[in-house]
Amino acid sequence: MVSISVIAPTYRVGDDLWKFVLSVQRQLNETDELIIVDNDKSAYAQKIAALEKVQYHQLAENRGPCPARNYGVRQSKNKWLLFLDDDGLAPDGMLEALRNIIRNNPDFYAIRGKVIPKNDTIYNYLQSLYDMGDRPMPYFLNLEGITAIRKTELDAVDGWNNELYGHEGIELSYRLIDRFGPENCQYHPDLVLRHDYSDSLLKYLNKDVRHDVDPNSVRKKTREKYSHLEPVFNQYKKLTPDLQETIKVLPENKQKKIRLLLRLSDICRRRPTIRRLLFTVFNGLKVIGIKL
Numbered sequence: 001m002v003s004i005s006v007i008a009p010t011y012r013v014g015d016d017l018w019k020f021v022l023s024v025q026r027q028l029n030e031t032d033e034l035i036i037v038d039n040d041k042s043a044y045a046q047k048i049a050a051l052e053k054v055q056y057h058q059l060a061e062n063r064g065p066c067p068a069r070n071y072g073v074r075q076s077k078n079k080w081l082l083f084l085d086d087d088g089l090a091p092d093g094m095l096e097a098l099r100n101i102i103r104n105n106p107d108f109y110a111i112r113g114k115v116i117p118k119n120d121t122i123y124n125y126l127q128s129l130y131d132m133g134d135r136p137m138p139y140f141l142n143l144e145g146i147t148a149i150r151k152t153e154l155d156a157v158d159g160w161n162n163e164l165y166g167h168e169g170i171e172l173s174y175r176l177i178d179r180f181g182p183e184n185c186q187y188h189p190d191l192v193l194r195h196d197y198s199d200s201l202l203k204y205l206n207k208d209v210r211h212d213v214d215p216n217s218v219r220k221k222t223r224e225k226y227s228h229l230e231p232v233f234n235q236y237k238k239l240t241p242d243l244q245e246t247i248k249v250l251p252e253n254k255q256k257k258i259r260l261l262l263r264l265s266d267i268c269r270r271r272p273t274i275r276r277l278l279f280t281v282f283n284g285l286k287v288i289g290i291k292l
Contacts, residue, residue: 001031016087023090039065041058065168088195089118098148101190105186112146116193
């Protein structure tokens with residue numbers, strides 16, 4: 001039997017966390033476990049801790065998703081680890097789908113799944129890498145919220161990089177592929193999570209700016225250290241759907257909205273003063289009940 005430890009870092013997601021936990025918990029078999037690592041304290045902490053086969057751990061301070069994931073790994077007991085986003089929903093049969101992938105591909109050491117949006121919001125069209133198609137293929141782990149990794153290999157490269165918040169899956173991929181090769185680190189369309197990229201303009205801009213910031217130049221140093229892997233990663237990038245091409249098939253009104261959002265996010269990345277002003281305005285609107 002393939003036993004799985006599901007690990008989800010969380011931070012102030014409210015009702016979505018409870019829905020997520022229940023969607024996974026009902027799929028756990030007798031040897032699986034769900035490990036929630038809380039960077040704050042969920043309103044559902046006591047209810048989560050009372051569930052069977054579910055562990056709830058609260059960290060003393062907000063350390064970010066990578067330290068929380070690594071903490072969860074240390075608590076886990078199973079050979080395979082599945083890292084999920086705390087505000088997603090696990091479709092019925094998700095864990096069994098992962099078991100089948102592992103059984104049929106015993107040499108795989110890492111599997112990146114795909115995301116199907118929970119809701120039809122304009123912000124979900126801004127994430128072109130959620131769905132890489134209907135065929136499995138060697139690929140990197142650039143979707144941290146639906147990624148399975150065998151514990152032996154993850155431990156061998158010292159886990160997730162605690163310095164990163166954004167693009168941490170790509171950095172981990174360099175280390176894994178350098179050690180264990182690219183062929184058995186794969187994208188597989190049968191491993192699916194339902195998840196929204198964002199449900200508001202403020203969340204979208206926050207996430208987009210965060211992913212664009214690299215204060216410690218970790219990504220640059222990683223590319224330099226593993227320069228021999230650039231041909232592999234360049235090929236992966238060619239396989240990634242192009243956002244501009246993806247939105248061309250949408251109705252004209254959606255295309256206009258998406259292009260406006262892209263221009264706005266570009267301004268926020270390049271002009272910190274304007275970004276702070278916009279975020280102040282959007283947070284003020286949120287306080288009085290107006291959600292963009």
